Amino acid sequence: MTSVSAIESRPATRPLPMVDWLLVLSLFAVGGALTRALLYTPADAALGAVQRIFYIHVPSAILGMYVACTIMAIGGGLYLWLKDDRLDRIAESAAEVGFVFLTVVLVTGAIWGKSSWGTAWAWEPRLMSALFLWFVVLSYLVLRDALENPEARARLSAVLGVLALLLVPFIHMTVYLFRGLHPEPIVLQPSKPAMSSEMLGTFGYAVLAFTLLFFALVRVRYQWATARDARLALEQA
Amino acid sequence: MILRVVQEATELTPPSAIITNVQDSAPAIPAPQGATNMPARTGPPDTSYYMKLGYVAAIVIFAAYIGLLLKRVAGTRRSR
Amino acid sequence: MTGPAIETGAPVRARATAEALPSVTVPSRAPSFLGDTWRIARKDLLIEFRTRSGFLSTAVFALIALAIFRFSWDPTAVNTLDLAPGVLWVIFTFAGLLGLNRSFGVEHADRALDALLASPVSREAIFAGKALGNLVFLLGVQALAIPTLGLFFGLPLGPEWLMVAAVAVLAAVGFVAVGTLFAAVASNTRLAEMLLPMLSLPFFMPVVIPAAQATARLLGDQPLSEAVPALKILALFDIVFVVACTLAFPFTLEE
Numbered sequence: 001m002t003s004v005s006a007i008e009s010r011p012a013t014r015p016l017p018m019v020d021w022l023l024v025l026s027l028f029a030v031g032g033a034l035t036r037a038l039l040y041t042p043a044d045a046a047l048g049a050v051q052r053i054f055y056i057h058v059p060s061a062i063l064g065m066y067v068a069c070t071i072m073a074i075g076g077g078l079y080l081w082l083k084d085d086r087l088d089r090i091a092e093s094a095a096e097v098g099f100v101f102l103t104v105v106l107v108t109g110a111i112w113g114k115s116s117w118g119t120a121w122a123w124e125p126r127l128m129s130a131l132f133l134w135f136v137v138l139s140y141l142v143l144r145d146a147l148e149n150p151e152a153r154a155r156l157s158a159v160l161g162v163l164a165l166l167l168v169p170f171i172h173m174t175v176y177l178f179r180g181l182h183p184e185p186i187v188l189q190p191s192k193p194a195m196s197s198e199m200l201g202t203f204g205y206a207v208l209a210f211t212l213l214f215f216a217l218v219r220v221r222y223q224w225a226t227a228r229d230a231r232l233a234l235e236q237a
Numbered sequence: 238m239i240l241r242v243v244q245e246a247t248e249l250t251p252p253s254a255i256i257t258n259v260q261d262s263a264p265a266i267p268a269p270q271g272a273t274n275m276p277a278r279t280g281p282p283d284t285s286y287y288m289k290l291g292y293v294a295a296i297v298i299f300a301a302y303i304g305l306l307l308k309r310v311a312g313t314r315r316s317r
Numbered sequence: 318m319t320g321p322a323i324e325t326g327a328p329v330r331a332r333a334t335a336e337a338l339p340s341v342t343v344p345s346r347a348p349s350f351l352g353d354t355w356r357i358a359r360k361d362l363l364i365e366f367r368t369r370s371g372f373l374s375t376a377v378f379a380l381i382a383l384a385i386f387r388f389s390w391d392p393t394a395v396n397t398l399d400l401a402p403g404v405l406w407v408i409f410t411f412a413g414l415l416g417l418n419r420s421f422g423v424e425h426a427d428r429a430l431d432a433l434l435a436s437p438v439s440r441e442a443i444f445a446g447k448a449l450g451n452l453v454f455l456l457g458v459q460a461l462a463i464p465t466l467g468l469f470f471g472l473p474l475g476p477e478w479l480m481v482a483a484v485a486v487l488a489a490v491g492f493v494a495v496g497t498l499f500a501a502v503a504s505n506t507r508l509a510e511m512l513l514p515m516l517s518l519p520f521f522m523p524v525v526i527p528a529a530q531a532t533a534r535l536l537g538d539q540p541l542s543e544a545v546p547a548l549k550i551l552a553l554f555d556i557v558f559v560v561a562c563t564l565a566f567p568f569t570l571e572e
Binding site: 016018047048049050051052053060097100103104107115116213217223228 | 292310313
């Protein structure tokens with residue numbers, strides 16, 4: 001193990017707190033945002049109450065598709081350069097939490113689609129992008145699981161993480177090509193509905209709250225990974 | 238020219254053909270029953286079932302993951 | 318069947334390194350990237366040619382799969398031209414995966430990879446050589462499967478098949494670049510054969526879908542311009558991923 005893990009093993013001798021204050025705070029924030037969405041924000045005139053899924057679906061999509069995957073790729077790329085175990089743990093934590101957010105995006109999207117489009121799944125560019133990103137993050141996590149040597153695990157999963165970032169624009173290009181030749185009969189593009197100021201305010205709160213939740217989860221996951229790696233180093237020493 | 242006149246003539250709707258009062262033989266549809274905390278609506282469909290389903294599903298997924306994290310943290314605490 | 322592969326592989330590999338050795342002692346002949354690439358590819362193809370087990374089983378797989386698709390096809394329900402390109406590219410994907418699995422399995426069998434890494438061959442050249450070997454392998458399968466597709470599905474012969482062959486080559490380059498890299502990644506795990514499809518299939522998606530679409534346009538006698546957007550994606554994918562995978566490959570090997 002490198003000197004970095006020697007430094008990292010110091011905080012791990014302190015037991016991890018069972019209650020993480022940032023996570024509790026973020027849960028209160030999410031609870032507040034959802035309460036505001038359910039009780040104090042008017043329902044959409046055309047879609048009805050189901051439109052309130054928007055306040056979970058879109059923030060989760062922003063965090064799962066863009067934030068998590070970018071952290072996964074950049075963390076991996078920096079790991080290959082600097083060989084610092086902490087970067088690998090950041091990438092690992094962001095990927096796992098991002099996978100949870102992507103799952104929420106797909107599930108809430110299917111429920112919303114069933115209500116508003118009449119079908120839970122449509123072969124539409126955005127859905128395909130989300131699905132393939134979900135597959136890529138899943139394969140990243142499975143690859144990590146299949147590798148036992150920590151150094152090889154960090155190195156090989158970083159390669160996959162970096163290539164995943166290159167893949168994303170190609171998925172977008174391909175799915176738009178796919179659609180361009182097979183026009184969809186249903187108008188799926190929820191072309192940026194002009195939101196009322198109340199809706200916009202609730203959406204802003206929701207984005208903030210879910211961002212807080214995302215980083216709180218990544219932080220807890222990261223601290224756990226640190227403790228796990230320190231214990232592993234102790235066992236092998 | 239003649240064609241155009243004919244076209245305009247066929248496109249023109251006589252005033253008598255414009256329906257002003259819709260006569261529906263079907264019985265009146267009862268107003269949709271929304272959740273009690275929502276203002277009564279008439280236009281949009283009642284989709285609160287899907288809304289609740291979506292919220293419950295998202296909360297269950299997040300709760301399950303937080304549970305998994307807590308279990309892992311508890312595991313590292315127990316072992317030392 | 319792996320026994321002969323190792324036995325025939327070892328002397329070939331020994332010769333490859335023996336050829337590379339003078340390049341270190343004699344400064345007049347610097348180790349060239351292209352020369353090393355060719356030697357690695359020739360070594361892999363020689364192993365493949367002497368055993369023939371990998372190519373034969375892959376080719377048989379492709380032909381059986383074509384036959385199965387043809388039998389399960391209901392000509393009254395689905396038009397030939399709607400089905401054939403998709404069938405062709407699904408078969409190439411899985412046949413390619415079969416070949417890729419062998420690519421590094423051969424090297425891990427008796428830790429021959431260590432000898433390869435000890436030789437004065439740059440890691441980029443190892444990747445390029447491995448990818449070149451896989452490319453020839455895949456093109457061989459395609460050369461067999463594309464005429465068979467035309468035969469089984471009763472497609473008329475014509476000059477558009479030359480363009481289909483060009484699409485096949487264009488797609489095979491990107492396919493092999495990504496596939497070789499992930500074969501190297503997966504070969505580090507015990508589940509290599511199971512992990513490789515999972516890792517690489519999402520990456521094959523921007524190769525297989527445009528390729529199938531371009532094939533459908535070309536065989537459908539539509540103007541070439543209809544296939545151009547798909548060909549652009551394929552060409553861009555080839556450039557980006559050949560460069561990226563060559564640069565990333567050294568990281569998949571142990572230091």
